[in-house]
Amino acid sequence: MDDLRDKYLGLIAGATDEPTLEDLRVQAVGKKGEISLKMRELGKMTPEERQTAGPALNALKAEIASALSAKKAALEDVALDERLRGEWLDVTLPGRSRRQGTIHPISQVTEEVTAIFADMGFAVAEGPQIDSDWYNFDALNIPGHHPARAEMDTFYMHRAEGDNRPPHVLRTHTSPVQIRTMEKTGAPIRIIAPGRVYRADYDQTHTPMFHQVEGLAIDRDISMANLKWVLEEFVKAYFEVDDVELRFRASHFPFTEPSAEVDIRCSWEGGTLKVSEGDDWLEILGSGMVHPKVLENAGVNPNDWQGFAFGMGIDRIAMLKYGIPDLRAFFDSDLRWLRNYGFAALDVPTLHGGLS
Numbered sequence: 001m002d003d004l005r006d007k008y009l010g011l012i013a014g015a016t017d018e019p020t021l022e023d024l025r026v027q028a029v030g031k032k033g034e035i036s037l038k039m040r041e042l043g044k045m046t047p048e049e050r051q052t053a054g055p056a057l058n059a060l061k062a063e064i065a066s067a068l069s070a071k072k073a074a075l076e077d078v079a080l081d082e083r084l085r086g087e088w089l090d091v092t093l094p095g096r097s098r099r100q101g102t103i104h105p106i107s108q109v110t111e112e113v114t115a116i117f118a119d120m121g122f123a124v125a126e127g128p129q130i131d132s133d134w135y136n137f138d139a140l141n142i143p144g145h146h147p148a149r150a151e152m153d154t155f156y157m158h159r160a161e162g163d164n165r166p167p168h169v170l171r172t173h174t175s176p177v178q179i180r181t182m183e184k185t186g187a188p189i190r191i192i193a194p195g196r197v198y199r200a201d202y203d204q205t206h207t208p209m210f211h212q213v214e215g216l217a218i219d220r221d222i223s224m225a226n227l228k229w230v231l232e233e234f235v236k237a238y239f240e241v242d243d244v245e246l247r248f249r250a251s252h253f254p255f256t257e258p259s260a261e262v263d264i265r266c267s268w269e270g271g272t273l274k275v276s277e278g279d280d281w282l283e284i285l286g287s288g289m290v291h292p293k294v295l296e297n298a299g300v301n302p303n304d305w306q307g308f309a310f311g312m313g314i315d316r317i318a319m320l321k322y323g324i325p326d327l328r329a330f331f332d333s334d335l336r337w338l339r340n341y342g343f344a345a346l347d348v349p350t351l352h353g354g355l356s
């Protein structure tokens with residue numbers, strides 16, 4: 001019996017996994033195990049023999065059972081330790097950074113412009129990007145034969161064959177929003193209309209899609225003086241300077257009379273733009289007093305009302321403020337490019353729900 005004891009205690013001590021341990025249990029104390037068989041032999045013994053062999057066998061069985069369960073617990077501990085080691089988490093590791101979206105410079109500049117004009121009481125108006133010939137041209141006093149049509153490199157939409165109405169166009173400027181707003185609300189009016197416009201043109205300073213912001217102020221006695229003040233306030237706020245000098249150059253637009261193109265005094269010393277110092281002039285917009293015919297076309301009586309309008313290139317003023325040399329970069333570049341010019345995700349709430 002001592003042999004059995006040594007054999008099994010040795011095997012149990014040497015077991016390295018739970019299946020081996022289970023095999024040993026079956027071999028030793030299972031129904032047909034060695035110790036169970038020995039117990040069955042008790043029946044054939046004399047009572048004297050049985051008296052010593054019985055308790056000894058029971059004790060052996062108990063000893064092996066407790067050795068088995070002790071070993072089982074030990075193996076479970078080892079397994080748990082191993083698992084914990086595998087699942088160990090280094091909380092001091094640096095976190096994995098997430099990619100962060102970045103606001104597009106055009107969106108940011110549109111927000112800035114909208115906020116500045118909002119401070120002066122201008123609301124935001126919108127119109128469609130595909131518009132009729134009437135809204136884009138005729139209503140703005142640009143008749144069919146007018147050279148301005150050709151100058152604008154218009155994209156025309158298709159008409160079905162046999163449909164001889166003039167085709168719709170991708171709007172070439174935001175000025176049709178003047179007409180739509182006057183029609184809808186009547187005078188007085190104080191709005192800006194930012195959005196996309198389209199012309200068939202492509203080089204360093206032109207892309208077939210770009211952005212303008214239209215301004216329109218109509219009231220009983222609005223004058224060029226009001227236009228000048230509004231633009232000065234805008235340029236000062238947008239370029240973050242205390243003072244600015246504007247130059248009104250006589251110009252021509254079919255929808256304004258008189259018309260002026262507006263330049264700002266600046267210097268380009270060292271390749272960077274400084275607004276309101278130096279001897280250079282930078283053209284930023286077209287403007288003028290709304291032509292009486294335009295008011296009339298939009299249902300506003302020119303005998304009672306007058307006002308100014310202007311149209312400014314958003315992309316252009318974004319390039320100037322942020323020192324971006326090539327307009328095309330706005331529309332075919334990625335996040336690295338945006339970062340290069342310092343655009344971070346906006347942490348201020350947007351003023352409007354996305355414009356164009």
Ligand code: PHE
Nearest residue numbers: 173175253286287309310311
């Ligand atoms: N619509 C003109 C353009 O696209 C700009 C403009 C707007 C000029 C309003 C005068 C008044 O060039």
